[in-house]
Each structure stands twice: as C-alpha cells, then as structure tokens.
Amino acid sequence: MAGNRTLTIIKPDAFGAGKAGKIIAHLEQQGFKVLAARVMRLTDRQAGEFYAVHRERPFYRSLVTFMTSGACMPMLLEKRDAVAALRQAIGATDPAEAEAGTVRKLFAESKERNAIHASDSDDNGVREAAFFFPDTDVLAAQG
Numbered sequence: 758m759a760g761n762r763t764l765t766i767i768k769p770d771a772f773g774a775g776k777a778g779k780i781i782a783h784l785e786q787q788g789f790k791v792l793a794a795r796v797m798r799l800t801d802r803q804a805g806e807f808y809a810v811h812r813e814r815p816f817y818r819s820l821v822t823f824m825t826s827g828a829c830m831p832m833l834l835e836k837r838d839a840v841a842a843l844r845q846a847i848g849a850t851d852p853a854e855a856e857a858g859t860v861r862k863l864f865a866e867s868k869e870r871n872a873i874h875a876s877d878s879d880d881n882g883v884r885e886a887a888f889f890f891p892d893t894d895v896l897a898a899q900g
C-alpha cells in the first residue's frame with residue numbers, strides 16, 4: 758500500500774439509508790480515487806474476523822450484529838498519505854465529536870452506527886485491503 762492506499766467501508770447504516778453516492782462524491786472531491794469497490798453483506802464470521810482486534814471490548818457483539826445487519830460497501834482508495842488523509846476526512850469515531858465537514862459529522866447516526874470505517878495504519882490497510890480484495894491482479898493493474 759506504500760502510504761498511498763487505504764481501505765474504507767461504507768457501513769450498513771449509511772449504505773442502507775442511500776448515502777453511499779454522497780459519501781463517495783464527498784471523498785472524490787477531497788482527492789480520493791476509488792481503485793476497487795464491492796457491495797456485500799458480511800457474514801457473522803467475516804465481521805467477527807474483521808473486528809477481531811475489538812474482541813474483548815464491551816461493544817464487540819453489538820458491532821458485529823450491526824455490521825451484518827445489511828449490505829455494506831468496502832472500497833480501496835488512493836491518495837497521497839492515504840491513511841492519515843482518510844482518517845482526517847471521516848472525523849472522530851463519535852459523530853458528536855467529529856469536526857464539521859467530516860463524513861461522520863455529515864452522515865453518521867451514533868458512535869456505533871458511524872457511517873464509515875477507515876484503516877488506522879498502513880499495515881492494517883494492507884491487511885484490510887487483502888481481506889476484501891484478495892485478487893492481487895486487480896490491485897496490481899491499478900498501478
């Protein structure tokens with residue numbers, strides 16, 4: 758990923774409410790390029806594995822239930838210094854604490870139903886991108 762790619766997920770709250778188009782437009786306006794995207798409904802096993810780092814947290818079961826409640830939209834994004842840029846663009850986990858103009862301030866419902874996920878490091882970005890986009894030919898073809 759070399760600093761220029763990151764993984765995002767438009768979560769079931771936002772996707773189900775028809776906000777995906779606006780969120781993608783918002784990110785594109787900020788210079789992110791969509792390299793790959795898919796629409797899918799996570800299984801309990803997939804959501805549990807994706808969020809395994811939070812397994813001991815009190816909200817883990819609720820988070821997995823939420824993330825499997827409907828379709829979501831994982832996307833591989835490209836921009837210079839992508840991880841930091843995307844985390845700035847989406848804002849704080851809790852929309853009540855997110856800065857004006859961020860995706861979560863504009864589109865999120867609550868701390869759990871917070872519209873969008875973003876990788877928190879380059880290493881996790883690589884791992885998360887491989888989780889949803891294991892076809893390395895597709896990734897290589899994007900340069």
Ligand code: CMP
Pocket residue numbers: 811816820850868869870871873874875
């Ligand atoms: P995300 O950036 O995808 O990473 C972990 C997710 O857990 C987070 O967004 C929220 O959806 C959820 N989350 C984090 N903290 C809490 C909390 N205190 N209560 C409920 N959900 C949370």
